Every structure is written in C-alpha cells, then in structure tokens.
Amino acid sequence: MATDLQEWILERSGGIRSMQIAWERAILVAESAGWSAETVVGIGENLERPASFVKLCESVALEGEIAGDTVLRKIETRANNSNYSTSDWVRALETLLQFLIRENRSSKLEVQLGFLACSGEYLSSSGSPFSFEEGVSGFLAEYGFEG
DSSP states (O other), rough: OOHHHHHHHHHTTTTTTHHHHHHHHHHHHHTTTTHHHHHHHHHTTOSOOOHHHHHHHHHHTTTTSOOOOHHHHHHHHHHTSSOOOHHHHHHHHHHHHHHOOOOOOOOOHHHHHHHHHHHHHHHHHHHHSSOOOHHHHHHHHHOOOOO
C-alpha cells in the first residue's frame, strides 16, 4: 500500500485502530481491482464506512473489469447532469450500498446509479426539502430497491 494511502487511512480513521484496520482492508480490495490511489481517495473521502467501499468494489466487479477512475468518472458524469455535487452522489450511493449490505444483496453499479438518477430527478423536480442522501434513504424505506 502506498505511503500516501497509509497517511490518508490514518487521517480518515481518526486514530481509531479498528477503523484503520477496516479502511486498510477496504483499500486492499480496491487496489486488487487496480484502482489508483487518487480514485480511492476521491471516492473514499465521501464515504463514512469502509464496508461501503468494499460493497462498491463488489458492485463494480459484477460488471466486469472496470477501472476505479472509470467508476469515479461515471459518478461525476451523473453529478454533472443533475442538481447534486459529486460528493452528494457518493453519499447517496453509500446510503444505497448500506441498504444492500443490510439486505445481504448485490447489484451492479449501473443499476444503482440509475436508481439514484431517478431519485435525484424526482427530488429536484418536486422541490423536496430533503438532501439527496435523505431522499434516497426515504425512497429505500418506502419502496425498496429492485435492482
């Protein structure tokens, strides 16, 4: 693991050893998939839980060989075509990833991004007072996820 990533993990874990170990394991999954340190940090800085990062890697692997920078570009492209920032998209994606973890389910990243795009469009067009993340959480609670 690159020194820059080790420093990022130390900072990200806030000195909590168990979190440090969890992030190290999550980053090893991303590195084994060929993700660059820049992509790991670009996505990881907006995720609260290392398990979400692992689930994201799993979701990407379901689609075949997709580089981490491609994943980040896909998220950025969706964000650029919406009223939400890339950070908002990653946090909303984490809400969906955590739902999949709780439900012991898997889904391809493209399907997840499609669900988020529909959720974001509805929230934007309806003038909802909820954040993207809150709206996605509400939709999952109310309607579930079929992807």
